[in-house]
Amino acid sequence: MRFSATLIPTLRESPADAEIASHRLLLRAGMMRQVASGIYNFLPLGLISLEKVSRIIRDEMNRAGAQEILMSVLQPRELWEESGRWEKYGPEMMRMQDRAGRDFGLGPTHEEMITDLVRQNVTSYRQLPLNLYQIAVKFRDEVRPRFGLLRGREFIMKDGYSFDRDEEAMRHSYQRMYESYSRIVERCGCEFMVVEADTGLIGGDVSHEFSVPAAVGEDKIAFCRACGYAANVERAEYGRRPLASGHDEPPEMVQTPGKRSVEEVGAFLSVPAERVVKCMIYLVEDRPVAVLVTGDREVNETKLAKVLGTDKFRLFEEKDWAAYPDYISGYVGPAGLKGVQIIGDLQLEGARDMVCGANRKDFHLVHVAYGNDFQVDRMADVSSAREGDACPRCGQPMSVVAGIEVAQIFQLRTKYSEPMHALYVDEHGQKHPFMMGTYGIGVSRLLAAVAEQHHDQRGLIWPVAVAPAHLHVIPLNMAEGAVRDAAERLYQTAGEWGLEVLIDDRDESAGVKFADADLLGIPFRAVLGKKFLAEGLVELQSRSGGEKEMLPAAGVPARVKGLLAQDSPSVTSTAGESPVWE
Ligand code: ATP
Ligand code: MG
Numbered sequence: 061m062r063f064s065a066t067l068i069p070t071l072r073e074s075p076a077d078a079e080i081a082s083h084r085l086l087l088r089a090g091m092m093r094q095v096a097s098g099i100y101n102f103l104p105l106g107l108i109s110l111e112k113v114s115r116i117i118r119d120e121m122n123r124a125g126a127q128e129i130l131m132s133v134l135q136p137r138e139l140w141e142e143s144g145r146w147e148k149y150g151p152e153m154m155r156m157q158d159r160a161g162r163d164f165g166l167g168p169t170h171e172e173m174i175t176d177l178v179r180q181n182v183t184s185y186r187q188l189p190l191n192l193y194q195i196a197v198k199f200r201d202e203v204r205p206r207f208g209l210l211r212g213r214e215f216i217m218k219d220g221y222s223f224d225r226d227e228e229a230m231r232h233s234y235q236r237m238y239e240s241y242s243r244i245v246e247r248c249g250c251e252f253m254v255v256e257a258d259t260g261l262i263g264g265d266v267s268h269e270f271s272v273p274a275a276v277g278e279d280k281i282a283f284c285r286a287c288g289y290a291a292n293v294e295r296a297e298y299g300r301r302p303l304a305s306g307h308d309e310p311p312e313m314v315q316t317p318g319k320r321s322v323e324e325v326g327a328f329l330s331v332p333a334e335r336v337v338k339c340m341i342y343l344v345e346d347r348p349v350a351v352l353v354t355g356d357r358e359v360n361e362t363k364l365a366k367v368l369g370t371d372k373f374r375l376f377e378e379k380d381w382a383a384y385p386d387y388i389s390g391y392v393g394p395a396g397l398k399g400v401q402i403i404g405d406l407q408l409e410g411a412r413d414m415v416c417g418a419n420r421k422d423f424h425l426v427h428v429a430y431g432n433d434f435q436v437d438r439m440a441d442v443s444s445a446r447e448g449d450a451c452p453r454c455g456q457p458m459s460v461v462a463g464i465e466v467a468q469i470f471q472l473r474t475k476y477s478e479p480m481h482a483l484y485v486d487e488h489g490q491k492h493p494f495m496m497g498t499y500g501i502g503v504s505r506l507l508a509a510v511a512e513q514h515h516d517q518r519g520l521i522w523p524v525a526v527a528p529a530h531l532h533v534i535p536l537n538m539a540e541g542a543v544r545d546a547a548e549r550l551y552q553t554a555g556e557w558g559l560e561v562l563i564d565d566r567d568e569s570a571g572v573k574f575a576d577a578d579l580l581g582i583p584f585r586a587v588l589g590k591k592f593l594a595e596g597l598v599e600l601q602s603r604s605g606g607e608k609e610m611l612p613a614a615g616v617p618a619r620v621k622g623l624l625a626q627d628s629p630s631v632t633s634t635a636g637e638s639p640v641w642e
Contacts, residue, residue: 061529063564063576066104069093070576080276082511083208085520089579091528098205098213100504105528105580110216112526113507114195116247117218120240126191126220131173133197137163139172142480154199154213166199171476171498174221178494179482185225188484188494189233193220195503207276209508210464216503223494225484227473230495234471237499238268241467244501245270248510249523252466255281256291258362259470266471270501271463272509280444281463284451293460294362297441299450300407303334303354307413309427311395316424320390322355325424329415332356337408337416337428339392341400343380344373348387352394352436353405357443367403367440386419393417394434395425404436405443464509467501520581521603524624531620532582533563536570536589543588550586550598550613557617559624578603584620588613 068090075094078084086092091106102110118128134156140146146165154166167173174192182190198217205213222233238254245252250272257269269292271281282296283289291297319328322336336355341348342364349368351359365371381389386398393416394402408414412429428434447460476482477493485491507526514521524530531554535547544565551563562582564573570589577585587599597610600619611619 061104061560061562063562064566066562068103068105068576068580070579072575078208080207080210080512081515082210082276082508085511085515085579085581086208086508089520089581092209098202098211100209100212100214108528109522109526110504110507113248113503113510114216114218116525117195117244117501117503120244120247121191121193121218121220124191124236124240126193128194129192130194130196131167131170131177133167133199134164135167135170135173137165139176140165143172143175143476144479145172152200152202154201167196168198168200169217169498169500170194170219171221171472171496172480175476175480175482175494175496178221178223179477179480182223182494183484185484185486188223188225189229190223191220191233191237192223193218193499207278207508209504210276210512211278212504215505218501218503220499222497222499224497225486225492225495227495230471230473230497234266234469234497237469237497241270241469241499241501245272245466245506248506248526250466250506250510250513253281253283253290253463255283255463256295257465257468258292258295258366260362265473268469269465270467272466272513273461273463274509274512275462276512277462277464279463279465280460282445282449282458282460284454284456284458286456287451287454289451289453289458291445292465293444293446294360296445296458297452298445298458299452299455300409301450303407303411307427308429309413311425311428311433313418313420313423314426315422316391317422319422319424325415326355329424329426331415331426335414337393337411337414337434339394339397339417341376341380341384341387341392342373343376344368345370348376348380348384348400349373350392350394350397350400350402351405351442352402352408353443354407354411357405357407357446359405359442360444363440363444364403364442367438367442388417388419388421391417391419391421391423393419393425393428394436395419395428397434401438402434402436403438403440403442404430406439406441407443408436409439464505464512465502466506466509467499469499470497472496472498515581518575519579522581522583524583527583528580529560529562529582530584530624531559531561531616532577532580532585533561534573534577534585534587535563535565536573536587537593538565538567540593543592546592546598546613547588550588550616553614554617554620557621559617559620584623586613586616586620 070090071088074084092100195218224230252272257267259267280293319325326333333355338355340351414428418425448457474493483491535543554561591597598613600609
């Protein structure tokens with residue numbers, strides 16, 4: 061590749077709305093451009109890197125026996141009605157009509173489509189197991205598209221689906237994908253961890269996410285160094301510690317004028333937040349539900365959705381408080397609360413000497429005990445784990461870190477095959493729904509995650525596996541015929557050695573060439589400068605740092621080949637165990 065002939069519009073300045081390194085640097089390195097919020101064009105170098113991620117994915121999928129297909133982006137409404145998701149997916153699914161007024165969704169995921177494809181074409185147990193995947197564009201009208209490729213509205217995903225005859229075979233397929241995914245993320249050069257995950261809108265029981273640690277990650281992962289337990293905090297369990305005990309006195313109503321929040325009430329009554337019962341009123345479908353947690357915790361709405369069996373709920377708003385005048389905003393408490401289902405967090409089991417709202421404006425109750433003074437309809441895990449909480453497996457303190465979810469896999473069982481009547485016939489002529497698994501990896505998000513983990517102040521530092529080229533040849537003074545000729549020769553021979561080379565053949569200053577090379581982050585750089593004119597030596601340097609080496613131009617290709625071999629991460633799998641971040 062010649063810099064002079066390739067579209068690489070590098071930027072000196074950071075684009076104003078690019079908040080995070082990967083977004084900023086992919087733009088500045090001229091690898092992509094924004095079209096609209098959450099929508100991007102890939103330029104030549106960006107596309108090369110994106111394709112390299114795809115190639116690694118294909119390689120691992122094919123090795124695991126999966127078959128590549130390509131499904132349509134436009135998905136007929138009728139298919140999504142069969143699964144009930146036409147309505148359930150809500151505004152996140154982009155929709156359109158054809159000229160005849162027929163509704164289509166732009167595929168945010170393809171469970172319905174693949175289930176339909178398979179039910180029409182696979183009928184016998186002899187055709188199983190089957191694992192089909194595609195690498196294709198997806199559309200999701202995200203509430204907050206941001207962080208460049210990390211959360212786009214149009215993005216590239218590899219989605220795959222397994223079909224098996226029974227549960228054991230499904231688990232086997234799942235395990236295989238777990239291992240393949242671990243290898244994919246590792247080969248792309250990312251540190252990662254596999255964490256237990258909530259199953260959300262996709263559904264099913266068992267799910268894992270592949271999470272890349274990064275400060276900008278939108279997921280929080282609770283993990284235990286001692287035993288390796290790791291789970292998204294949306295789902296992570298934790299051991300409750302007994303609350304600091306107080307006095308066993310009868311409850312008493314006290315005045316708390318204008319004190320509404322846990323902080324205000326706690327400070328006013330000199331009580332720690334954990335001894336204040338936080339009572340949140342939700343409107344669940346059409347009915348109010350009270351959710352209790354201790355004042356030092358937040359309600360975990362993902363866990364709450366599981367407990368309620370629906371995700372159609374929201375916190376009370378102004379108009380709801382007006383509609384239910386018995387509930388007094390800022391002063392609701394579980395003692396004497398009527399006409400509402402009460403769900404209590406496990407931490408409240410055995411809680412004594414607590415403070416809660418008195419259901420009367422400007423009053424709270426003190427010395428309240430669970431069991432005596434208030435009851436709940438259901439005790440459940442509805443709060444989030446946090447730093448230092450006890451691991452649910454071994455009891456040791458857990459850490460919470462931020463991570464980018466680059467992939468998620470699910471055991472779906474018959475969640476789609478049953479309602480959609482996707483059946484196969486076994487050897488006795490009996491019909492059964494397929495046992496399915498679904499496996500998604502964000503191709504464009506993974507590329508951004510790599511960039512997030514591999515950069516410095518000056519630019520990107522690509523791992524070899526996904527770099528837009530291996531070697532960046534930089535002749536500093538194009539006016540010198542000897543430099544120009546030697547650089548051209550090096551460009552030629554390195555290519556013949558099988559290296560991917562970018563030559564900066566522009567008539568630019570050394571400063572510009574170095575700054576662009578730093579931005580682009582190609583792993584190795586061969587500079588032909590003053591030393592070349594004086595002694596015929598080329599300066600070879602790795603973008604990730606380390607010593608500069610001086611060597612004759614003819615020796616560069618072999619040397620770079622050797623260095624590339626060292627730099628490529630081994631593909632020995634860590635699958636089966638969750639690697640723990642240090
Ligand atoms: P998130 O929780 O981040 O919204 P998700 O759980 O909805 O993601 P899945 O349905 O599991 O995503 O999709 C599979 C993969 O597709 C994700 O692991 C992620 O890598 C990628 N992905 C999902 N949404 C986006 C997006 N808006 N932009 C880029 N990649 C995405
Ligand atoms: Mg997910």
